[in-house]
Amino acid sequence: EVQLVESGGGLVQPGGSLRLSCAASGFTFRSYRMTWVRQAPGMGLEWLSYISSSGTTIYYADSVKGRFTISRDNAKNSLYLQMNSLRAEDTAVYYCARDFQWLALDHWGQGTLVTVSS
Amino acid sequence: DIQMTQSPSSLSASIGDRVTITCRASQSISSYLNWYQQKPGKAPKFLIYAASTLQSGVPSRFSGSGSGTDFTLTISSLQPEDFGTYYCQQSYSPPYTFGQGTKLEIK
Numbered sequence: 001e002v003q004l005v006e007s008g009g010g011l012v013q014p015g016g017s018l019r020l021s022c023a024a025s026g027f028t029f030r031s032y033r034m035t036w037v038r039q040a041p042g043m044g045l046e047w048l049s050y051i052s053s054s055g056t057t058i059y060y061a062d063s064v065k066g067r068f069t070i071s072r073d074n075a076k077n078s079l080y081l082q083m084n085s086l087r088a089e090d091t092a093v094y095y096c097a098r099d100f101q102w103l104a105l106d107h108w109g110q111g112t113l114v115t116v117s118s
Numbered sequence: 119d120i121q122m123t124q125s126p127s128s129l130s131a132s133i134g135d136r137v138t139i140t141c142r143a144s145q146s147i148s149s150y151l152n153w154y155q156q157k158p159g160k161a162p163k164f165l166i167y168a169a170s171t172l173q174s175g176v177p178s179r180f181s182g183s184g185s186g187t188d189f190t191l192t193i194s195s196l197q198p199e200d201f202g203t204y205y206c207q208q209s210y211s212p213p214y215t216f217g218q219g220t221k222l223e224i225k
Binding site: 035036044045046047050059060061062095100101102103104105106107108109110113 | 119149152154156158161162163164167170171188203205207209213214215216217218219
């Protein structure tokens with residue numbers, strides 16, 4: 001069974017940093033592209049970042065470019081999102097998701113809540 | 119960036135109704151269009167990819183169509199478990215943007 005489990009969320013002050021992790025199991029992690037998506041309270045889904053299976057191709061949304069860094073460790077079956085210079089508007093539930101055919105997202109984690117507040 | 123616009127933003131329908139949700143892209147995305155369903159407090163569920171291909175396990179009452187800039191998600195006979203918010207997403211060109219969502223309520 002495919003499982004994605006996010007961790008690392010919590011309360012952080014504006015300007016602070018946080019590193020999210022996504023532990024993958026039940027599939028050959030190194031063979032799949034991965035994506036981070038977030039959802040602010042009461043709002044819709046926002047695509048954030050993509051990383052290829054090898055980690056060599058990376059894309060970001062403009063809203064996080066230069067502040068967030070996606071990475072992966074295929075030996076540890078883990079995906080990461082390093083978030084720096086956090087703002088109040090980064091408050092959201094952050095999901096990791098597996099990329100399927102046509103770059104659709106076929107499996108999602110349960111999400112981890114990040115709250116940016118003083 | 120490609121903008122995705124869904125309509126309506128919300129709708130209310132009765133059990134057994136045929137429901138159609140529209141998604142429009144700001145430029146052609148070929149058939150790189152995906153649909154998801156999300157229920158409150160839950161992660162999104164993947165329904166359809168490549169505009170019209172149903173993900174394994176998704177009931178056949180769901181269908182998708184379209185190409186280029188205009189797409190539709192249709193539920194042929196609405197069931198109680200179909201309530202939730204539906205999102206389209208383009209996977210043609212990064213950033214792979216989502217539509218703003220369509221909230222479906224059961225009358």
